[in-house]
Amino acid sequence: MAITLTEKAADRVGKFLAQRGKGVGLRLGVKTSGCSGMAYVLEFVDSTEPEDLTFESFGVKVIVDPKSLTFIDGTELDFVREGLNEGFKFNNPNVKDACGCGESFNV
Amino acid sequence: MALLQISEPGLSTAPHQHRLAAGIDLGTTHSLVATVRSGEPQVLEDELGHALLPSAVRYCSDEAPHVGYSALNMQDKDPTNTIVSVKRLMGRVLADVNEAAELPYALLDAPGMVRLATVSGDKSPVEVSAEILKALRERAEKSMGGELTGVVITVPAYFDDAQRQATKDAAKLAGLHVLRLINEPTAAAIAYGLDQAAEGTFAVYDLGGGTFDFSLLKLSRGVFEVLATSGNGHLGGDDFDQRVYGWILQHANIAAPTAGDMRTLLVAARRAKELLSKQDSAPIQAVLSDGTAVDLTLEYSTFDTLTADLLQKTLISCRKALKDAALAVEDLNGVVLVGGATRMRTLRREVTQFFGRQPLTNLDPDKVVALGASIQANILAGNRGADDLLLLDVTPLSLGIETMGGLTEKIIPRNTTLPVTRAQDFTTFKDGQTAMSIHVLQGERELVGDCRSLGRFELRGIPPMVAGAARIRITFQVDADGLLSVTAREQSTGVETQIVVKPSYGLGDDEIARMLQESYQLAEADKHARMLQEAITEARRLLESVKAAMDTDADLLDDAEQVEINAFMQHLFNAMAAGGTDDIKKHMDALNNGTRDFASRRMNRSISQALTGQTVDSIAA
Numbered sequence: 001m002a003i004t005l006t007e008k009a010a011d012r013v014g015k016f017l018a019q020r021g022k023g024v025g026l027r028l029g030v031k032t033s034g035c036s037g038m039a040y041v042l043e044f045v046d047s048t049e050p051e052d053l054t055f056e057s058f059g060v061k062v063i064v065d066p067k068s069l070t071f072i073d074g075t076e077l078d079f080v081r082e083g084l085n086e087g088f089k090f091n092n093p094n095v096k097d098a099c100g101c102g103e104s105f106n107v
Numbered sequence: 108m109a110l111l112q113i114s115e116p117g118l119s120t121a122p123h124q125h126r127l128a129a130g131i132d133l134g135t136t137h138s139l140v141a142t143v144r145s146g147e148p149q150v151l152e153d154e155l156g157h158a159l160l161p162s163a164v165r166y167c168s169d170e171a172p173h174v175g176y177s178a179l180n181m182q183d184k185d186p187t188n189t190i191v192s193v194k195r196l197m198g199r200v201l202a203d204v205n206e207a208a209e210l211p212y213a214l215l216d217a218p219g220m221v222r223l224a225t226v227s228g229d230k231s232p233v234e235v236s237a238e239i240l241k242a243l244r245e246r247a248e249k250s251m252g253g254e255l256t257g258v259v260i261t262v263p264a265y266f267d268d269a270q271r272q273a274t275k276d277a278a279k280l281a282g283l284h285v286l287r288l289i290n291e292p293t294a295a296a297i298a299y300g301l302d303q304a305a306e307g308t309f310a311v312y313d314l315g316g317g318t319f320d321f322s323l324l325k326l327s328r329g330v331f332e333v334l335a336t337s338g339n340g341h342l343g344g345d346d347f348d349q350r351v352y353g354w355i356l357q358h359a360n361i362a363a364p365t366a367g368d369m370r371t372l373l374v375a376a377r378r379a380k381e382l383l384s385k386q387d388s389a390p391i392q393a394v395l396s397d398g399t400a401v402d403l404t405l406e407y408s409t410f411d412t413l414t415a416d417l418l419q420k421t422l423i424s425c426r427k428a429l430k431d432a433a434l435a436v437e438d439l440n441g442v443v444l445v446g447g448a449t450r451m452r453t454l455r456r457e458v459t460q461f462f463g464r465q466p467l468t469n470l471d472p473d474k475v476v477a478l479g480a481s482i483q484a485n486i487l488a489g490n491r492g493a494d495d496l497l498l499l500d501v502t503p504l505s506l507g508i509e510t511m512g513g514l515t516e517k518i519i520p521r522n523t524t525l526p527v528t529r530a531q532d533f534t535t536f537k538d539g540q541t542a543m544s545i546h547v548l549q550g551e552r553e554l555v556g557d558c559r560s561l562g563r564f565e566l567r568g569i570p571p572m573v574a575g576a577a578r579i580r581i582t583f584q585v586d587a588d589g590l591l592s593v594t595a596r597e598q599s600t601g602v603e604t605q606i607v608v609k610p611s612y613g614l615g616d617d618e619i620a621r622m623l624q625e626s627y628q629l630a631e632a633d634k635h636a637r638m639l640q641e642a643i644t645e646a647r648r649l650l651e652s653v654k655a656a657m658d659t660d661a662d663l664l665d666d667a668e669q670v671e672i673n674a675f676m677q678h679l680f681n682a683m684a685a686g687g688t689d690d691i692k693k694h695m696d697a698l699n700n701g702t703r704d705f706a707s708r709r710m711n712r713s714i715s716q717a718l719t720g721q722t723v724d725s726i727a728a
Contacts, residue, residue, distance in 0.1 A: 027116070042114060
C-alpha cells in the first residue's frame with residue numbers, strides 16, 4: 001500500500017511549495033484529538049525524521065511517519081472545490097466512521 | 108468532509124479549531140477580502156468570480172439592504188438611498204464634509220458623526236460600512252468553510268483616531284473580531300514582502316477610483332514608520348474617464364447627453380482607457396438613446412495629452428511628501444504601485460521617470476492591499492511560526508495633556524511604536540485642590556491652542572493637600588490599532604478615572620501634514636512662547652503663595668515691610684502683563700529675596716507652634 005496524491009492535488013502542493021520558497025514536501029499524518037478520536041495532519045515539511053517514510057506522486061514528496069501510516073495507508077489526497085471553498089480532501093479507506101464534519105475520524 | 112489546508116510544520120490545528128483569518132481592504136470605491144490558504148495569500152471571489160465588491164449599499168424600505176453591484180446598479184434610479192464612498196464620511200461631523208453640497212444624500216448633523224437619512228431610517232457611516240463588511244464576512248466564511256477568528260482591516264495612513272475607531276465599530280457591528288487595523292501603504296509593502304528586508308525606505312503610490320494617496324514608509328527592525336503622506340481626496344481613475352468622456356462629447360458633437368447617454372459614454376470611455384494600457388489605439392463605439400451612433404478611435408498619444416495634467420498633479424503630491432520627509436528619490440529603496448488606475452501605461456512611464464526606477468507592479472494593484480492584510484491576519488491569528496516578526500505601527504502625532512498656563516506636556520512622542528503605555532506624574536497647583544481637569548491633546552506644538560483637542564475629563568476626589576503634594580499619575584495607553592485610553596490616578600487614595608478617546612471629529616491628511624510642518628517651522632517661536640508661559644505660571648504660583656502667607660501671618664510684618672512686599676508683588680504682576688520672560692524672572696527673584704525674612708519668621712512660628720506642649724523626649728522619640 002502507499003499514500004498517493006491525485007494529479008490535481010500534486011499540482012497545488014507543488015505550487016504552494018514553490019511559493020513558500022522552502023520545504024522538501026508534504027507531511028500527511030494523524031494525531032489523536034477531535035470528537036471521533038483522530039484528526040488529520042497536513043503540513044509543509046522542512047526537515048524529515050529518520051523513521052519517516054517517503055512516497056512520491058507526480059513529482060511531489062509525501063512524508064508520513066510509520067505510526068500514522070497504519071491509520072492512513074492507502075489514502076489518496078485530492079484537491080477539490082466545493083462552492084466557494086477549496087482545499088484538500090483525504091480519501092482514506094481505513095475510516096470506519098467520521099464525525100459530522102469529517103475533520104476527525106475513527107478506524 | 109471538511110476541506111483541509113496545508114499548515115506550517117508543527118502548526119496543524121485541532122479539529123474545529125481552525126484559526127481562520129482574513130484581511131479586508133475597505134476601500135472608498137471597492138472592497139476586497141483575502142486570506143492565506145496553504146501558505147498562499149489569495150483574494151476571495153464571489154459566486155460570479157468578482158474579486159472586487161463595490162463599496163455601495165442601497166437601503167430599501169421593506170427588505171435587507173443590497174450591497175455591491177446590485178446596489179451600484181441602482182445608483183441612478185435611487186441616488187438618495189444608494190450610499191457610495193461612505194468611507195469619506197467615516198468619523199466625520201457635518202462641518203468636516205466639504206463636499207456635502209455635491210452629495211445626493213440627505214446628510215444630518217449629529218453629535219459625533221454625520222448621519223444619512225434613508226428609507227429605512229437614519230444610518231451612520233459606521234452602519235453603512237458594517238453592511239459592506241457583513242457582505243465580505245459572508246463571502247469569506249462561505250469560501251473558507253467556517254467562522255472567521257479575526258480580521259485585519261486596512262485604513263489610510265492619514266486616518267485619525269476618530270476614523271480608526273469608526274472603522275473598528277463598523278467591524279464590531281458586522282460581527283467581526285478585529286485583530287488589528289493597519290495602514291494601507293504598509294499592507295501593500297507587506298504584500299510585496301518588503302517587511303522581510305532588514306531596512307529601507309519605500310514609496311507607495313496609490314491611485315484608486317476616486318482618491319490618490321502617496322506615502323513614504325521607513326522600515327527599520329521590522330517596523331514600518333510612516334514618514335510622510337500626501338495626496339488628493341478627489342483625484343482618481345474616474346477623472347481620467349471624465350477626460351476621455353469630454354473628448355468623446357467634443358468629437359462626436361454631442362451637446363446635451365441624457366443621463367443614460369452619459370452612463371453609456373462613461374463606460375465606453377473607461378473601456379477605452381483600459382484598452383490603452385495594452386494597445387496603442389482604442390475604438391469607442393456606442394449608440395445613444397436617440398439612435399445616434401458614436402464611432403471614434405482614441406490614440407494613445409491623444410489620451411496622453413488629455414490626461415497629462417492629472418498625472419502631474421499626482422507627481423506634485425509625491426514631491427511634496429518627499430520634501431516633508433527631507434528625502435530625495437535616490438534615497439528610496441523601492442516604489443510600490445497600488446490601485447487599479449496604476450495599470451495605465453502613461454502613468455507607469457511617468458512614475459518610472461519621476462522616481463528613476465521601475466516600480467513594483469507584479470502583484471495585481473487592485474488586490475495588493477487586501478493580500479498584505481491577509482498575510483498580517485494570518486500571522487496575528489497564530490498560523491505562522493514565532494520567528495515571524497509582528498509588524499507594528501507608530502503614533503502619527505505626539506500625544507499629551509494640557510498643563511498650567513496652556514502648555515502641552517507630551518507623554519507619548521510621535522513615531523513611538525505601538526502598542527505603548529507611558530505614565531507621568533503630575534501634581535496640584537493650588538492648596539486644597541480636590542479635582543483636576545485632564546485635557547488630552549494631539550500634536551507637535553508647545554501651546555495647547557495649536558494642538559488638537561482629543562478629549563477632556565475630570566479626576567475628582569483628590570484629598571485636600573497643599574499645592575504640589577498630591578501625586579497624580581496620568582497613564583497613556585495606545586493599543587495596536589492606534590486607539591488611545593487615558594487614566595488618571597491619585598496615588599495616595601487610588602481614586603481613578605479613565606477615558607477612551609473617541610474624538611468627535613477627525614483630522615484630514617492635509618491637516619496632519621500641516622500640523623507637522625508648522626511644528627518644524629515654528630519650533631523657535633514655540634520655544635519662546637513656552638518659556639514665557641512657564642515663567643507666567645511660576646510667577647502666578649509665587650504670587651499666590653505670598654498672598655496666602657500674608658493673609659495668615661500678616662502680624663509678623665510691620666507696615667513698611669508690608670508695603671515693600673506689596674510693591675514687589677505689583678512689579679511682578681506688571682511684568683507678567685507686559686509679557687517679557689526675562690523681566691518676569693527678574694521680578695520673581697526680587698520678590699523671593701524680599702520675602703526671605705518673612706518666610707523665616709513664619710517658619711519659626713510654625714515650629715514653635717508644633718513644639719508647644721511637647722516634651723523633648725516625645726520629639727526625640
